[in-house]
Amino acid sequence: MGEVTDSGLPRVVAIAWGTHAQPQSGPRRGMSHETIVAKAIEIADEHGLAAVTMQRLAEALGFTTMSLYRYVANKDELLMLMLGAESLVPEPAVPSAAPSGGPDEDWRVALRAWTDSLRTMYAAHPWLLDVTRGPTSVLMPASVLLVDQGLHAISGLGLSDHENLSLILVVSSYVSAFAALERDLAGQDDLAFGPEAMQELGSVITPERLPYAAPLFLSGGYVGGPVDDDLPGVESEYDFGLDLLIEGLAARRHRAPKGTTASKHG
Amino acid sequence: MGEVTDSGLPRVVAIAWGTHAQPQSGPRRGMSHETIVAKAIEIADEHGLAAVTMQRLAEALGFTTMSLYRYVANKDELLMLMLGAESLVPEPAVPSAAPSGGPDEDWRVALRAWTDSLRTMYAAHPWLLDVTRGPTSVLMPASVLLVDQGLHAISGLGLSDHENLSLILVVSSYVSAFAALERDLAGQDDLAFGPEAMQELGSVITPERLPYAAPLFLSGGYVGGPVDDDLPGVESEYDFGLDLLIEGLAARRHRAPKGTTASKHG
DNA sequence: ACCTGAACACCGTTCAAGT
DNA sequence: ACCTGAACACCGTTCAAGT
Numbered sequence: 001m002g003e004v005t006d007s008g009l010p011r012v013v014a015i016a017w018g019t020h021a022q023p024q025s026g027p028r029r030g031m032s033h034e035t036i037v038a039k040a041i042e043i044a045d046e047h048g049l050a051a052v053t054m055q056r057l058a059e060a061l062g063f064t065t066m067s068l069y070r071y072v073a074n075k076d077e078l079l080m081l082m083l084g085a086e087s088l089v090p091e092p093a094v095p096s097a098a099p100s101g102g103p104d105e106d107w108r109v110a111l112r113a114w115t116d117s118l119r120t121m122y123a124a125h126p127w128l129l130d131v132t133r134g135p136t137s138v139l140m141p142a143s144v145l146l147v148d149q150g151l152h153a154i155s156g157l158g159l160s161d162h163e164n165l166s167l168i169l170v171v172s173s174y175v176s177a178f179a180a181l182e183r184d185l186a187g188q189d190d191l192a193f194g195p196e197a198m199q200e201l202g203s204v205i206t207p208e209r210l211p212y213a214a215p216l217f218l219s220g221g222y223v224g225g226p227v228d229d230d231l232p233g234v235e236s237e238y239d240f241g242l243d244l245l246i247e248g249l250a251a252r253r254h255r256a257p258k259g260t261t262a263s264k265h266g
Numbered sequence: 267m268g269e270v271t272d273s274g275l276p277r278v279v280a281i282a283w284g285t286h287a288q289p290q291s292g293p294r295r296g297m298s299h300e301t302i303v304a305k306a307i308e309i310a311d312e313h314g315l316a317a318v319t320m321q322r323l324a325e326a327l328g329f330t331t332m333s334l335y336r337y338v339a340n341k342d343e344l345l346m347l348m349l350g351a352e353s354l355v356p357e358p359a360v361p362s363a364a365p366s367g368g369p370d371e372d373w374r375v376a377l378r379a380w381t382d383s384l385r386t387m388y389a390a391h392p393w394l395l396d397v398t399r400g401p402t403s404v405l406m407p408a409s410v411l412l413v414d415q416g417l418h419a420i421s422g423l424g425l426s427d428h429e430n431l432s433l434i435l436v437v438s439s440y441v442s443a444f445a446a447l448e449r450d451l452a453g454q455d456d457l458a459f460g461p462e463a464m465q466e467l468g469s470v471i472t473p474e475r476l477p478y479a480a481p482l483f484l485s486g487g488y489v490g491g492p493v494d495d496d497l498p499g500v501e502s503e504y505d506f507g508l509d510l511l512i513e514g515l516a517a518r519r520h521r522a523p524k525g526t527t528a529s530k531h532g
Numbered sequence: 533a534c535c536t537g538a539a540c541a542c543c544g545t546t547c548a549a550g551t
Numbered sequence: 552a553c554c555t556g557a558a559c560a561c562c563g564t565t566c567a568a569g570t
Contacts, residue, residue, distance in 0.1 A: 008463040017470045026552030027551075054544065066545085067554050075544065132396065133450035138488075144471060144479050147488075151478035161487045169447070169500065170507030177443035181435070184399035197274035204283045205410060212417035213410050221427045222404075222413075234435065241436030241511070248514030292533030293570080320563065332564085333535050341563065 002080075002136060003073060010136045012077050016084045017141060029070075031061060036071055037081045041125070044082065049127035052082075083131045084140025090120045092149055108246055110153040115175050115242060117149065122179035129180045146172065157253065171245065178238045185234060268346075268402060269339060276402045278343050282350045283407060295336075297327060302337055303347045307391070310348065315393035318348075349397045350406025356386045358415055374512055376419040381441050381508065383415065388445035395446045412438065423519065437511065444504045451500060 003011040005020060014020035015033055022029070039060050044052050054075060058065040072078045093113050101109070122128060137143060150168040159167065193201075207214040216222045269277040271286060280286035281299055288295070305326050310318050320341060324331045338344045359379050388394055403409060416434040425433065459467075473480040482488045 006462075007466045008460045009466055014466070017467070019466050019470060023552060027554085029553070053542090055542085064555055066547095066556085069545075070553065130398065133446070135451055135454045137450065139467070144476060144483075147482075148476040148479035151482065155478065161482055161485065163506075165482065165487060166503045166506045169503045170510065173443035173447055173507070174440050177439035180399070181439055184403065185401055188401045194274045196272075200273045200275055200280070200285050201283070201405070204285060210410060210414040212421065213414035216413075216417065216427055216431065217410075219427065221431060237432045237435045240429075240432045241439070244436065244511050244514030244518070245507070246514070247517045248510035248512070251513045251517045252510070289533060293535085295534070319561090321561090330536055332537085332566095335564075336534065 002077070002134075010139070011073065012080045012084075013136055013139045015077075016081055030063060030067070031071060033071055033081065036061065036068065036078070037085055038087070040078060040082050041085060041087070044127040045125060049130045052078075052127075054078075079131050080134065080137065080140070083128065083133065083137055084142045086141040086145055088121055088125055088128070088142050089145050089149075090117050090124075092117060092152075107154060107156045108250075110156070111171070111246065112242070114150050114153040115171060118146070118172060118175045119179060122176065122183075126179075126183050129176065129183060157249070167249070174241060174245065178234065178241070182234055182238075268343070268400075276405070277339065278346045278350075279402055279405045281343075282347055296329060296333070297337060299337055299347065302327065302334065302344070303351055304353070306344060306348050307351060307354070310393040311391055315396045318344075318393075320344075345397050346400065346403065346406065349394065349399065349403055350408045352407040352411055354387055354391055354394070354408050355411050355415075356383050356390075358383060358418075373420060373422045374516075376422070377437070377512065378508070380416050380419040381437060384412070384438060384441045385445060388442065388449075392445075392449050395442065395449060423515070433515070440507060440511065444500065444507070448500055448504075 005011055005014045007014075009019075011020065036057070040052050040057050043057060043060060054068055055065045057078075058068050068078075072081070093116070147165075147168055150172065151164055154164060154167055157164075157167075202218060205214050205217050210217075213222065271277055271280045273280075275285075277286065302323070306318050306323050309323060309326060320334055321331045323344075324334050334344075338347070359382070413431075413434055416438065417430055420430060420433055423430075423433075468484060471480050471483050476483075479488070
């Protein structure tokens with residue numbers, strides 16, 4: 001798919017890290033990858049990913065559409081550069097000087113701080129969820145930076161390298177999935193159905209066909225449900241799942257403490 | 267966004283469930299929502315979501331592009347109907363007659379069977395990960411059917427309705443995120459960088475800038491890593507995370523056994 | 533009410549030209 | 552080597568017409 005530089009690195013990765021040598025001769029360049037990507041992100045933040053067209057982007061930069069192709073092989077490459085931009089990653093929260101709960105609690109706080117950072121990123125740049133990732137996306141600056149911060153957060157757990165990376169992958173996958181869910185369900189409130197709509201749905205979501213879902217639907221627990229106005233969206237579900245992951249981690253940690261080989265105690 | 271029927275139900279939901287009354291007078295209809303959606307899914311399965319254009323779909327059905335607009339308000343509605351098609355959901359695996367591990371093990375087996383079903387669905391229809399969901403997607407037949415099967419799987423856990431639904435949401439989010447990861451990382455093998463590429467990346471992924479990621483990268487644990495040819499893609503990471511969720515669930519279950527008032531998610 | 537043909541306002545991208 | 556103007560092959564969608 002993507003082109004490759006002389007060193008064998010994908011072109012888009014080299015561009016993102018700034019190791020892609022720019023041509024030296026010829027007229028001065030009117031733009032740079034940085035300005036192009038920054039403007040594209042600005043448009044996506046403000047008007048959504050669909051608003052990021054080559055024409056609109058070029059116009060916003062004061063050039064013609066075709067000039068962009070001097071910097072970017074195609075639109076996919078532009079999207080990948082947006083996805084990998086280091087500027088997307090929030091500054092890590094400064095750890096508060098609050099009384100520590102001991103080493104057994106610290107990693108939970110650090111892990112939660114990291115997931116909060118991820119959520120902040122998705123909240124500020126929801127279009128990230130719309131960009132199709134690819135094999136090279138994990139090599140982009142934003143990904144590596146996030147992994148670095150994640151590894152930092154869980155460094156106190158004493159896991160192996162492979163386990164550390166697995167955990168980072170698992171947790172970031174979980175958070176991104178929930179960010180997507182939160183985005184998808186936005187405006188769910190407008191779906192406050194009247195009795196007619198509920199009856200129409202009830203005629204087809206029947207206990208015979210859907211024995212487990214139907215009762216939940218009829219009780220109102222499925223849509224709308226117990227409306228928690230305090231909690232925005234699926235906040236409580238998010239916490240529930242993250243708690244499960246953390247408790248699972250704690251259980252595993254307790255079972256096989258640092259430095260010990262896994263015991264058969266279970 | 268979407269139009270609404272007389273009953274207040276979103277038009278696309280009514281169509282999907284078959285409660286949307288078809289016009290009676292006039293010429294016989296040449297197509298149906300079923301045939302249109304089935305053909306669209308066929309195209310997406312075979313050639314990807316990008317290949318599903320109104321023109322191509324209509325041609326495959328033997329009609330002109332514009333005729334589709336008699337059945338579907340716009341392309342978004344078509345995508346939503348594809349996303350919600352009941353036919354996407356795999357048949358639930360018949361529980362094997364293997365010796366039971368007791369009620370404390372049964373729910374783990376059932377939960378894993380359900381997640382396997384979800385993964386099968388994403389593997390067979392990878393374009394599902396590319397369709398932007400919306401507030402109404404949870405009301406579509408495929409979603410409700412999957413929720414029903416999920417509730418069935420965890421019915422032995424004795425959780426509250428709300429907890430059940432939370433768990434379904436959490437687990438399905440996790441699985442979909444990993445399905446996306448697996449898809450995104452497909453072809454990662456082609457990224458077997460030579461020493462030149464590694465050196466170029468190493469010049470910019472430095473211990474100073476990325477203290478936690480750099481060592482992992484230099485040790486080869488980040489890209490390529492310990493190549494497990496037996497395990498396709500991120501299989502082991504997937505299992506790791508699912509184990510964590512299940513262990514967390516077991517720990518919680520142990521702490522607040524069935525019959526006790528459940529703590530409210532935290 | 534169905535289906536069609538023509539047309540519109542966009543897309544991303546190529547190419548030959550100017551500087 | 553940069554930037555441009557014109558052109559191409561598509562998109563989704565609207566509209567007035569035929570039946």
